[in-house]
Amino acid sequence: MRDIDMTVTADDGTPLAGTLTLPAGPGPHPAVVLLHGSGPLDREGNSPQLRMELARPVAGALAARGIATLRYDRRGTGATPGDWRTAGFTGNRQDAAAAVRALADRPDVRAEATGVIGHSEGALHAMALGARTDVRAVVLLAGFANLGEEAFRWQGRSVVAGMPAPVRALRRPLAAVGSRLLGRVKRTRTDVARVAGNKVNARWLREMLVHDTRDDLAAVGAAVLAVTGDKDLQVDPGDLAEIARLVPGGAQIHRSPDLTHVLRRDPGRPSLNSCRRLLREPVDAGLLDLVAGWLARHLATDTREQPAEGHLASS
Numbered sequence: 001m002r003d004i005d006m007t008v009t010a011d012d013g014t015p016l017a018g019t020l021t022l023p024a025g026p027g028p029h030p031a032v033v034l035l036h037g038s039g040p041l042d043r044e045g046n047s048p049q050l051r052m053e054l055a056r057p058v059a060g061a062l063a064a065r066g067i068a069t070l071r072y073d074r075r076g077t078g079a080t081p082g083d084w085r086t087a088g089f090t091g092n093r094q095d096a097a098a099a100v101r102a103l104a105d106r107p108d109v110r111a112e113a114t115g116v117i118g119h120s121e122g123a124l125h126a127m128a129l130g131a132r133t134d135v136r137a138v139v140l141l142a143g144f145a146n147l148g149e150e151a152f153r154w155q156g157r158s159v160v161a162g163m164p165a166p167v168r169a170l171r172r173p174l175a176a177v178g179s180r181l182l183g184r185v186k187r188t189r190t191d192v193a194r195v196a197g198n199k200v201n202a203r204w205l206r207e208m209l210v211h212d213t214r215d216d217l218a219a220v221g222a223a224v225l226a227v228t229g230d231k232d233l234q235v236d237p238g239d240l241a242e243i244a245r246l247v248p249g250g251a252q253i254h255r256s257p258d259l260t261h262v263l264r265r266d267p268g269r270p271s272l273n274s275c276r277r278l279l280r281e282p283v284d285a286g287l288l289d290l291v292a293g294w295l296a297r298h299l300a301t302d303t304r305e306q307p308a309e310g311h312l313a314s315s
Helices: 055-063 084-104 121-132 148-161 171-187 202-209 213-217 239-246 272-278 285-300
Strands: 002-009 015-022 029-035 068-072 109-119 137-141 193-195 198-200 223-229 252-256
Touching: 002 068, 002 084, 015 055, 015 084, 029 055, 029 084, 029 121, 029 285, 055 068, 055 285, 068 084, 084 109, 084 121, 084 202, 109 121, 109 285, 121 137, 121 213, 137 285, 148 202, 171 193, 171 202, 213 239, 223 239, 223 285, 239 252, 252 285
Parallel strands: 029 068, 029 109, 109 137, 137 223, 223 252
Antiparallel strands: 002 015, 015 068, 193 198
16 A cells, blocks of 8 residues: 545635555545544544554555545644634534545545545544435444434543542532533633633534434435444443434444444453553454455445345344
8 A cells, every 4th residue: 555645625725634545556446534533633543642543554454455545634733734623513524525525536536436434523524424425335433323412421421430439429519510511611602712721622512512413324325334332431332223223224333342432442341541551552453354344345346236234233
């Protein structure tokens, strides 16, 4: 495989600096856009605080199956100008849509064989792209099927449940504090605001809290693979059944044993405290093989005439 620089021009003219990994052999190739989670993440899925190192293993696994991968630096990260705090949830989705269009316009890409892989926040935008663009395949890694605020509150309860007993004993007062902070965010009107003394991307939060992914899932016209780990503390793995129910024609779903939100497996009790340790390990090889194989079946050959997969059992 080989990497080339690729710049996506956003709707407002901002150049989103990225990398396109092309597989060996002559094109045009099927191709996907990889969308990362929330925060100031660069094209590899890394932030100054945490290094997901997601893009390189995904691109390698897909290139081995003849599929190209595009990823880009979010606004204000890497070589892309701007400020990630002011982009907003909707703005991130618009940038993702611009990336899909730019990828399909390339002569070395098969425009009728494009897809999108989204992790965490990226999965939410992947749902929207599956409903609003001509992508053929959508992969959802840790995506939820709910109103954003409900998913946010579930995450809070889940994180507290994984804390030591003294913290778990304070779950009710902690929930009350969380509700007050959400109320303050909802009352903000600026892109960035200070809440409890901390600078937060208020516009992103306001837009995410009112976003209901179920609307997009019900309108998806692409094939869907949804994977969530049963050790995920940030997304309810129980939402997989709702994803399968909502997607027209069904979706292939996998509730992956021991898989965490950072896409590494942990046989122990799930906890946010284990995150940095897990990130020293590689992205789960089984997950990469599952995603690459599924995309190869849906993008490398013409599957548009084949019947839908329907609702498949978790594994």
